[in-house]
Amino acid sequence: MNRIMGAVIFLILAPLLGGLIAGIDRKITARMQGRVGPPILQPFYDVGKLFEKEKVVVTTAQNFYILAYLIFIALSGALFFAGGDLLLIIFAFTLAHVFLVLGAYAAHSPYSHIGAERELIQVMAYEPVIILTAVGFYMVTGSFYVVDMATTTIPVILYLPGVFLGLAAILTLKLRKSPFDISTSHHAHQEIVKGVTTEFSGSTLGQIEIAHWYENIFLLGIVYLFFAWNPVIGIIAVAVTYAAEIFVDNVTARVRWQAALKSGWLAAALGIANLAILSYMVYGGA
Amino acid sequence: MAFLKRSPWILHYDASSCNGCDIEVLACLTPLYDVERFGIINTGNPKHADILLITGGVNSQNRPVVRNLYEQMPEPKVVIAVGACAATGGIFRECYNIAGGIDKVIPVDVYVPGCAARPEQIIDGVVAALGILEEKRERMAGGARMKEEAGETT
Numbered sequence: 241m242n243r244i245m246g247a248v249i250f251l252i253l254a255p256l257l258g259g260l261i262a263g264i265d266r267k268i269t270a271r272m273q274g275r276v277g278p279p280i281l282q283p284f285y286d287v288g289k290l291f292e293k294e295k296v297v298v299t300t301a302q303n304f305y306i307l308a309y310l311i312f313i314a315l316s317g318a319l320f321f322a323g324g325d326l327l328l329i330i331f332a333f334t335l336a337h338v339f340l341v342l343g344a345y346a347a348h349s350p351y352s353h354i355g356a357e358r359e360l361i362q363v364m365a366y367e368p369v370i371i372l373t374a375v376g377f378y379m380v381t382g383s384f385y386v387v388d389m390a391t392t393t394i395p396v397i398l399y400l401p402g403v404f405l406g407l408a409a410i411l412t413l414k415l416r417k418s419p420f421d422i423s424t425s426h427h428a429h430q431e432i433v434k435g436v437t438t439e440f441s442g443s444t445l446g447q448i449e450i451a452h453w454y455e456n457i458f459l460l461g462i463v464y465l466f467f468a469w470n471p472v473i474g475i476i477a478v479a480v481t482y483a484a485e486i487f488v489d490n491v492t493a494r495v496r497w498q499a500a501l502k503s504g505w506l507a508a509a510l511g512i513a514n515l516a517i518l519s520y521m522v523y524g525g526a
Numbered sequence: 527m528a529f530l531k532r533s534p535w536i537l538h539y540d541a542s543s544c545n546g547c548d549i550e551v552l553a554c555l556t557p558l559y560d561v562e563r564f565g566i567i568n569t570g571n572p573k574h575a576d577i578l579l580i581t582g583g584v585n586s587q588n589r590p591v592v593r594n595l596y597e598q599m600p601e602p603k604v605v606i607a608v609g610a611c612a613a614t615g616g617i618f619r620e621c622y623n624i625a626g627g628i629d630k631v632i633p634v635d636v637y638v639p640g641c642a643a644r645p646e647q648i649i650d651g652v653v654a655a656l657g658i659l660e661e662k663r664e665r666m667a668g669g670a671r672m673k674e675e676a677g678e679t680t
Contacts, residue, residue: 266562270560270562273557274557275557275560275562275563276560276563277560277562277563278562278563278564278565279565282532282533282565285529285532285533285565286529286533286565288529288533289529289530289532289533289576291529292529292530292663293530293576293600293601293602294600294601294602294666295600296573296598296600433570433571434569434570434571434574437571437574438571438573439573440573441573441574441600442600445574
């Protein structure tokens with residue numbers, strides 16, 4: 241019963257919280273740049289507006305793919321907050337991005353295709369670290385279930401500092417922030433027009449935005465798991481991590497996709513080194 | 527609900543302007559004027575845009591581009607012609623290749639005068655455009671409702 245409640249609360253509250261975080265993010269970013277910035281509720285105005293616009297469709301398949309993207313992102317988040325199997329959650333999460341890429345490929349637009357290719361490169365860059373996170377949690381807590389990871393009394397972060405740093409690095413990719421915002425050009429508003437989202441407009445673009453809010457809350461949930469033995473420290477750690485992401489976003493220039501891919505795998509190497517040391521300590525090298 | 531007025535995304539196109547007005551348009555994005563305060567975003571994608579902000583007198587080469595950009599924008603949309611050239615062709619109006627204003631190619635809703643137009647004037651023009659945008663949205667919603675009702679009776 242508790243598990244279903246967790247999923248339902250996520251499905252209802254995550255878009256609200258995600259939109260609010262996006263608004264605070266934009267405000268802090270503006271202040272860092274010496275600007276006043278938009279109202280905190282600006283992301284909600286944006287999405288509300290997108291649902292008011294005319295529906296322009298290039299191919300009908302693209303809207304179907306984006307709906308699937310939204311559903312699978314929401315599903316992976318719901319499974320996560322229901323305390324489900326982390327491996328299943330990661331598979332659902334990856335599948336969601338495959339739908340986003342397919343949606344971008346469905347329209348015959350060179351900009352959309354470049355965005356789709358870059359999105360695939362991003363998936364290649366971050367996927368190893370996400371899998372290593374699940375493996376690391378299994379090694380420390382002895383379970384792949386989120387419910388066990390969330391209720392553990394072991395301070396996981398002390399066992400998995402390398403995996404956490406790796407995750408923080410690829411979080412930049414996932415939050416579509418500089419230096420790795422290569423597939424949607426979230427901040428460079430004109431480069432490769434708008435990457436994967438180029439051919440989407442109106443309510444379909446609104447769905448992508450809502451899916452992104454779900455995704456951010458889910459990812460911050462994973463960050464929280466590292467500190468789950470103490471909820472207060474956990475929430476502070478999530479806030480500090482996100483603030484650090486905003487800071488990095490504002491002080492770095494965007495890199496090319498090659499560098500993004502290398503950084504993702506460097507983060508994975510850090511995670512593997514962490515897990516190797518951990519297994520040596522636990523199993524004594526046997 | 528009127529979300530449209532709170533989140534106008536702008537597509538900026540230079541239709542053979544001398545770049546003077548374009549620099550002033552970009553000045554609106556700087557910390558001094560910071561149009562993001564009003565939720566205004568300078569997007570590069572016509573499919574995401576609500577307002578087409580266009581400078582210059584349009585020459586024969588970018589005439590189809592202007593029309594294409596306008597047609598790719600989803601309704602409701604407004605067009606702002608920024609600067610003297612965008613309004614009439616300005617000092618270039620006698621040139622053999624100049625169409626002589628944006629309204630020779632696509633319908634224009636707001637004209638911002640000046641050579642070059644000042645950032646304050648451009649922001650004023652955008653605010654005026656927001657009113658028109660809202661009117662168009664209401665008309666669009668009303669049209670959709672009328673169509674629905676007509677569909678029910680027949």
